[in-house]
Amino acid sequence: MSDQYPPGSQPPESDGSGDQAPGYGQQPPGYGQQQPDYGQQQGYGQQPPAYGQQPGYGQQPPAYGQQPGYGQQPPDYGQQQGYGQQPPAYGQQQGYGQPNAGPGAGYASWGQRVGAYLIDVLIGAVPFYILYFIGIALATGSTEYDPATGTFESSGGNPLGIVFILLGFAVLIAWIVYNWGMKQGKTGSTVGKGILNIACVKEADGQPLGVGLSIGRYFVHILDAIPCYIGFLWPLWDDKKQTFADKILNTIVVKR
Amino acid sequence: MRTPMAVGAAGLASVTLLHVRDPHAYGSYGLCPFRALTGLWCPGCGGLRAVNDLTHLEFGAAVSSNVVVVALVLVVGVAFLWWLPRRWRGENARMLVLDARGATVVLALLAVFTIVRNTPWGASLAP
Numbered sequence: 001m002s003d004q005y006p007p008g009s010q011p012p013e014s015d016g017s018g019d020q021a022p023g024y025g026q027q028p029p030g031y032g033q034q035q036p037d038y039g040q041q042q043g044y045g046q047q048p049p050a051y052g053q054q055p056g057y058g059q060q061p062p063a064y065g066q067q068p069g070y071g072q073q074p075p076d077y078g079q080q081q082g083y084g085q086q087p088p089a090y091g092q093q094q095g096y097g098q099p100n101a102g103p104g105a106g107y108a109s110w111g112q113r114v115g116a117y118l119i120d121v122l123i124g125a126v127p128f129y130i131l132y133f134i135g136i137a138l139a140t141g142s143t144e145y146d147p148a149t150g151t152f153e154s155s156g157g158n159p160l161g162i163v164f165i166l167l168g169f170a171v172l173i174a175w176i177v178y179n180w181g182m183k184q185g186k187t188g189s190t191v192g193k194g195i196l197n198i199a200c201v202k203e204a205d206g207q208p209l210g211v212g213l214s215i216g217r218y219f220v221h222i223l224d225a226i227p228c229y230i231g232f233l234w235p236l237w238d239d240k241k242q243t244f245a246d247k248i249l250n251t252i253v254v255k256r
Numbered sequence: 257m258r259t260p261m262a263v264g265a266a267g268l269a270s271v272t273l274l275h276v277r278d279p280h281a282y283g284s285y286g287l288c289p290f291r292a293l294t295g296l297w298c299p300g301c302g303g304l305r306a307v308n309d310l311t312h313l314e315f316g317a318a319v320s321s322n323v324v325v326v327a328l329v330l331v332v333g334v335a336f337l338w339w340l341p342r343r344w345r346g347e348n349a350r351m352l353v354l355d356a357r358g359a360t361v362v363l364a365l366l367a368v369f370t371i372v373r374n375t376p377w378g379a380s381l382a383p
Contacts, residue, residue, distance in 0.1 A: 228290060228300055237352040238359065247359075 105255035107241040108198035110233075113253055119192030124175040128168045135164030177215060185214030189256075197256045203240075209251060220245040260343050263351065264336065275311035279304035299324060299370045302383030321383050324369055 139161025146153050184190045188199030188208040200217070201208055209217065224231025224244045231244035240252055279285050290298035302322035309318035310329060318326050335352045342349040354362065372378035 228298060234359075237350075237354050239353045239355040247356075 107235075108193075108196075108253040108255050110235045110241065112196045112198050112255075113235060116190065116192035116196045116198060119195055120179055120190045123191060124172055124179070127175075128172040131164050131168030131171060135161045135166075135168060137161070138164060176218065180218040181211045181215035185209050185211035193253075198253055199256055200251055200253050203250045203252045206254075209249075213249065217245055217249050217251060220248055223248065257343055260336075260340055260351075267332075267336070271307060271311060274304055274307045279308050296374050297370070297382050299366045299373075305383060320380065323381060324366070 139157040139159075141157040142155050144153050144155070145151075179190045184193065184200055186208055187194070188201050193199055199208070200214070208214070221231075221243070224234070234243050235241040235246075235253075240246075242252060246252060277284060285304055288298055288301050290296065291301055300322070303325035306318040306321035306323075306325045307329065309315070309321060310326065315326075332352070339349060339351040369381065373381035
C-alpha cells in the first residue's frame with residue numbers, strides 16, 4: 001500500500017516562489033510571499049534583504065530623502081506614504097525562510113520515516129547493549145567446584161556490573177533526550193531524519209517543535225503502538241502522511 | 257511503475273502465503289497480542305483466516321471470520337486496480353488516501369466493530 005510520492009492534491013514541487021511551502025494550505029495568513037494582497041504588510045520577501053536598515057540605506061536614491069526607505073519599494077506602493085518608516089518584520093521573514101519551512105518538497109514518505117527511525121534506534125541501541133551486557137557479565141556470580149575440598153566455591157558478582165547496567169540506561173536516556181529532544185526540537189531532524197533529509201515540524205508554521213514538545217512527541221508515539229501499531233502505518237494512507245502522534249500534536253514530517 | 261509492481265508483488269505473495277499456510281491452525285502465525293493480553297477480539301482478529309477463506313472462494317466463511325478485513329480486501333483491490341492506470345500515465349498518485357474526515361470515519365467504524373464483536377449480540381462478527 002505504500003507509495004513514495006506526495007498526494008496528488010498537493011503540488012509536488014516548489015513553485016519557485018521561494019523556499020517557503022507552496023500549496024501549504026494550512027499556512028496562517030501573511031505567511032508566504034505568494035500573497036498578492038500586500039497592502040499594509042511589511043517585511044516582504046521581494047524587498048532587498050538588508051531592508052531593515054532603511055535610513056542611510058545604500059541603494060536609496062538621494063532625491064527620496066524625505067521618504068526614507070521609499071526608494072526600494074515596488075511601484076505599486078506609491079501611495080503609501082511613510083511605508084518606509086515601518087520597521088519591516090524582517091526577522092519573521094527570515095524565520096520562514098529557513099529550509100524547514102513546510103512541505104515545500106512534499107511530505108516525507110513512510111519509508112523515509114522508517115529508515116530514519118531505524119538509524120536513530122540503532123545509534124542508541126548499540127552503546128546501550130554493549131554496556132548492558134558487560135554489566136550483566138560482571139554482575140553474574142559464578143559457582144565453581146573445588147576438587148581439592150570437594151565443595152562448591154561461590155564467588156559473588158562484581159558490583160561494578162550494576163554500574164555498567166545503569167550507565168547503559170543513562171546513555172540511552174541521554175541519547176533520547178539529545179536526539180529527539182534537543183536535536184529534533186531545535187533543528188527539526190533527529191540524526192536519522194537528518195541523514196534522510198526529512199524533518200518534523202509544526203504544521204501551523206513549519207517551525208521545529210522545541211525541545212519540550214519534541215520529546216513529548218517521542219512518548220506520544222505510544223498511542224501509535226497501542227492499537228496493533230496501526231498508528232505507525234497510518235502515514236501510508238493519510239493525506240498528510242501523519243501518524244496519530246502527528247495528528248494529536250499537529251506536526252508533520254516533511255522532505256527537505 | 258516500480259512502486260505499483262512492488263506493491264502488487266507483495267500483495268500477491270501475502271495472499272499466496274495465506275493460501276498455502278493455513279491460518280486456521282492455532283498459532284500458525286503467532287498470537288494476537290491484544291487477545292493474548294485481554295482475552296478480547298481485536299478488530300483484526302480473524303483477518304488472516306478471512307483472507308485464507310477468500311482464496312478458497314468460501315465467502316461466507318470469510319465474512320464470518322472478519323467482515324471488516326473482507327471489505328478491506330475489496331477496497332484495496334479496487335484502489336490498486338484504479339491506481340495502475342494513473343501511475344502508468346506518470347501521475348504521482350497514491351493508491352489510497354484518507355483525509356481527516358475519512359480517518360475519523362474509519363477509526364470510528366473500527367471502534368464500533370471492536371466493541372460489538374466482543375458483546376454477546378455481536379457474536380456473529382467474532383471469528
